[in-house]
Each structure stands twice: as structure tokens, then as C-alpha cells.
Amino acid sequence: MKVWKFGDDINTDVITPGRYTVTTDKKRLGEIAFIEYRPDFSKNVKEGDIIVAGNNFGCGSSREHSPVAIKAAGISAVIARSFARIFFRNSINIGLPLFISEDAEKIDDGDEVEIDFDTGEIQDKTKNIILKVKPLPAFMQKIVEKGGLVEFLRSGGYDNL
Amino acid sequence: MASTITEKILAYASHQKEAIPGDFVVADVSYAMAHDSTAPLAIESFSKITDKVFDKDRVIIVFDHFFPAPTVAGATLHQKSRKFVMEQNISGFFTNGVCHQLLVENYVSPGDVVVGADSHTCTEGALGAFTTGLGSTDIGGVMATGKCWFRVPESLKFNLTGKTKNGVYAKDVILSIVGDVRADGALYKACEFTGDYVKNATVASRLTLCNMAIEMGGKNGIIEADQKTLDFLDGRPGKIFKSDKDAIYADEFEIEVEDIEPQVALPPVVDNVEPVSVVEGKTIDQAFLGTCTNGRLEDIEVATKILKNKKIARNVRLLVTPASEAIYFAALEKGYIQDLVAAGAAVCNPTCGPCVGRHGGVLAEGEVCISSQNRNFSGRMGDPKAEIILASPATVAASALAGKIVDPRDYV
Numbered sequence: 135m136k137v138w139k140f141g142d143d144i145n146t147d148v149i150t151p152g153r154y155t156v157t158t159d160k161k162r163l164g165e166i167a168f169i170e171y172r173p174d175f176s177k178n179v180k181e182g183d184i185i186v187a188g189n190n191f192g193c194g195s196s197r198e199h200s201p202v203a204i205k206a207a208g209i210s211a212v213i214a215r216s217f218a219r220i221f222f223r224n225s226i227n228i229g230l231p232l233f234i235s236e237d238a239e240k241i242d243d244g245d246e247v248e249i250d251f252d253t254g255e256i257q258d259k260t261k262n263i264i265l266k267v268k269p270l271p272a273f274m275q276k277i278v279e280k281g282g283l284v285e286f287l288r289s290g291g292y293d294n295l
Numbered sequence: 296m297a298s299t300i301t302e303k304i305l306a307y308a309s310h311q312k313e314a315i316p317g318d319f320v321v322a323d324v325s326y327a328m329a330h331d332s333t334a335p336l337a338i339e340s341f342s343k344i345t346d347k348v349f350d351k352d353r354v355i356i357v358f359d360h361f362f363p364a365p366t367v368a369g370a371t372l373h374q375k376s377r378k379f380v381m382e383q384n385i386s387g388f389f390t391n392g393v394c395h396q397l398l399v400e401n402y403v404s405p406g407d408v409v410v411g412a413d414s415h416t417c418t419e420g421a422l423g424a425f426t427t428g429l430g431s432t433d434i435g436g437v438m439a440t441g442k443c444w445f446r447v448p449e450s451l452k453f454n455l456t457g458k459t460k461n462g463v464y465a466k467d468v469i470l471s472i473v474g475d476v477r478a479d480g481a482l483y484k485a486c487e488f489t490g491d492y493v494k495n496a497t498v499a500s501r502l503t504l505c506n507m508a509i510e511m512g513g514k515n516g517i518i519e520a521d522q523k524t525l526d527f528l529d530g531r532p533g534k535i536f537k538s539d540k541d542a543i544y545a546d547e548f549e550i551e552v553e554d555i556e557p558q559v560a561l562p563p564v565v566d567n568v569e570p571v572s573v574v575e576g577k578t579i580d581q582a583f584l585g586t587c588t589n590g591r592l593e594d595i596e597v598a599t600k601i602l603k604n605k606k607i608a609r610n611v612r613l614l615v616t617p618a619s620e621a622i623y624f625a626a627l628e629k630g631y632i633q634d635l636v637a638a639g640a641a642v643c644n645p646t647c648g649p650c651v652g653r654h655g656g657v658l659a660e661g662e663v664c665i666s667s668q669n670r671n672f673s674g675r676m677g678d679p680k681a682e683i684i685l686a687s688p689a690t691v692a693a694s695a696l697a698g699k700i701v702d703p704r705d706y707v
Contacts, residue, residue, distance in 0.1 A: 143478050151675070196416075273319035292444070
């Protein structure tokens, strides 16, 4: 899958500018992802593509529209050195896979990267390297395994812990 | 074990003896808030989980990001949230202030756990509560269950000592801190503000400090409740927690506030902080006073003192948005609103105003706005090529008068 590379501190106004988020329509949100910051993104992104970023990806507002837009645009996972905490929770809650990797900086825009979602192994095929990934805490893994917070709470939620 | 105030509140709310950083806890939530921008997605998630909120008096809905609705799309979202408010018989439904200010004026008590679908929910921690921002689905989950999971955060201690120079305010102090700590320097951590500067600060100034904890990546901002807090709460009950003297902090910052000059955050990110002298003389098009950061009575008072019996520059539009109806009334009673209007300000209804760019006061390409708000990201207030410069209410007011960015110390 092709990589879309971003830098540090990519904020939610960059991902989904406030003026465009007066909607809950997922398709529309997918069309406006990075609309001003990187206009070629939503035009050329292909189903399954991957975002790779630096530190503090998703900082700023609590707007869930940002991970929803990224997912709706077709992105299959985001790999970053670190994530802002609300964006991180939001992504887990809506089922957008995130990976924390110190090696994110080694990956370049346009690289071919393959993720094995079962084993969590990430390979940059262009560079021929395997990325080290920090595993999710077990608590959060339970929410991911259920497919997000809604399903987690529907199936017993906190009573099952 | 010695604990911080944040650890103690999370332990209490999750019925644990203690809460150690890194632990995951499930806490009882005192209040869950969503606003017009985040409520619709929260309601969608909530509806998939259950059909009745956990407590109609503990779920709060505020229309503040685009009220009254400026577009059909906005009105449609409002319609959806209103339907939810009516169906669930939500008692706390407001259209007369910024959500954080309304929570502070009406609900939050020391020791509470408060979550809001807005990143600046860290503001309310100034009353000695654990308050943090979440996304819509998390809030939908809390509306359904009354509970929320948290990873207990490590704490950072900001020990603020001394007195600020005349013309320097809490906003300058927190901008200076954000500039030093950077946008991700407090990632996932509790930001605890303490020291004699904080003890002497008004509740409004404490709210300004906690408001910008998120701009360093912080999970919550928090200040121990004291007599001043109790006076402000005027009988609202709460449970006061204090950090133990030997509590463990991930890092401690000693800050002598007397050294701080008036600050600005230059676009396009909040941690791009410089002394105002760096941009002195830069022409502005708009000046905005308001928001959850600096829309309180003392902020309006500072601006009024600078602008009374004067006229703002011809090249500038000055927008003033009191943070709540109560503040609006108080400012009217003191004559501040009248003085500001006479000076040329446009006073808008108490909401977030232009800060999020979904309402009046948007910027054209190339325009420059000096604002008392907390974010200056590209495109936030209109055209992505507009510049947003963050500063204190005094710097905003003095700059509106001069038509260009000035050091407020020459005006106060």
C-alpha cells in the first residue's frame, strides 16, 4: 500500500478544517480530508493506503470527524512516532488502526508498505525494512478486538473486565 | 503511597485505594458534555448502545460553536441535537455561553470527574476537578453508562512564583509555558499548576492557565481548590483533594512569572511563542476578544480600561464575545459593553464566536487577526492564508486601538 507521509504536529484543523465539518456524513468527510493542507490527498488516495507521520499526530480539537474522515477516505492505518491522546482514543473507538513506531521517520512519501493486521508486522517494501511497533496496552486491545467502543459497550462493556 | 491530586481523584472515582500512573481505571463520571459540533456524532454512537441516558441531569448539551445556526447544515445538526435533548429530557441544555464557562458557572465541583466532547475541557480543572476532553464516541459511551475508562496519567508540576509585571497576564504566562514545553511536551500527562502566583490568581486567571494545557498535549489541567474556589462556588458542594508533598511528578518546572513579557503565539502553531516585541508594528485587520480562554469579566474589564472614550483604528474590526450570559450581564451592569461598543466594537452573543471559523468573523486571504483565543492553526478562522496571532486581552485591545500589534504595557 502506498504511503502518504506527513510531518510533526499535524493538527485536526489541518486534517478536517472546522468550516468543513458541519456534517456527520462520512462520505463527505472522506472527501474533505486534508482539503487545504494537501489538496491532492483526497483526489488520489486509494483504498488501503497508509498515512505515516511524525510526533503528536492529530493534535488540537477533540473532533472525531478527523479520524472518521481519514478512514472514510480509504486509509487502512496510520503509523506515527506519537499520537495526540484524544485522536488516539477516537481512532480506537471508531476502528481506525493506529501504530506507534519510532521507525516512522525512516519511511518516505510514496513507499510501498505492507501491514499484516493479524501479526501486527509492518514492512516497508521499498526500503526492505521491518518496523518496530509499540504494542497497545491490553486494556485498549480489548476495545480494538471488539471493533470499537460501541461494540465493546454493547457486548457487556466494563462489566466484562 | 504519596499521590498527586489527579491520581487521588481518579482513585476515588474508580473506587480504588490508589491510582498509579499507567494503570487503567474505569471511573464514575460526574458530568458528560457535548456541544453542537460534537453532539451529533455522540448521539449516533449513544443510540447504537442504548436508548436512555444514564442521568438526564448529568448529560449537558451546549450550542456554542455555531449558534444561532449560520447555515442549513448547521441548523440540521442543531435539529438533531434538540430532538435528543427533548427525547431524553436533558435538563442541562444551553445556548447562552461557551460550554466550559457554563460548566464552571453551573456544575463542576472540586473532586469531580468531568468529560466533554471538546478538547478544552481541561479548563474546568481550575476548580480542583479532573476534567478532560474526549471524542464523540467516548462521550456517547459515557452518556449511556455514566462511566469512562482512563489511563492514569503521570503528572507535571508547574510551580509558578512571584508577580507578573504590570500589563502581563495569565494568558502571557501560559503562552510562555506552552512555548517552552512545546506542543507535545505534556502529551498524555496531567498539568498541575501550583505556587504563590496561582494561589494569588483569580479563578478566571486560573481557568486561563488550565485552558491551554491541551496545547502542550496535556490530558488535564488542574489546580487545588482553596478558599477562593469555594467563594466562587458559593455553596456548591465538592470534595477537596490535595497533592501529597512527596507525590511523584514526571517533571517539575520552576517558573518566575516576573520574568515574563507580553507574549504572542505566531501562526501556524500554538507553541510558536515569542515576546510581543517580535511582531510589534505589524498591521492587523481584526481583533477578537472572547472564548473559553479569555472571555471572562476580568478580560473584558482590561480591554475596556484600554478602549474607554477612545476609538479603534479605522483599519480594524474588533469583535467581543462574552463567554457566557452571566458575564455579558455583569459587563453590561459595569458599563463595559457600552464603552466597548462606543469604541467601535461589535459585541456578539455569548458563544465560541469566530474562534472556530464556523460562524461570524471569518478572515479573508492574507488578513491578520490578533485574538485572545487558544489556537492559531492555519484555516481555523477562515482562509488558510490568513494569520491568527494569539495574545492577552490587553494586547488585543491595545492593538485594536493602534491598528497594529503593540506592547500593551504602553496602554495600561
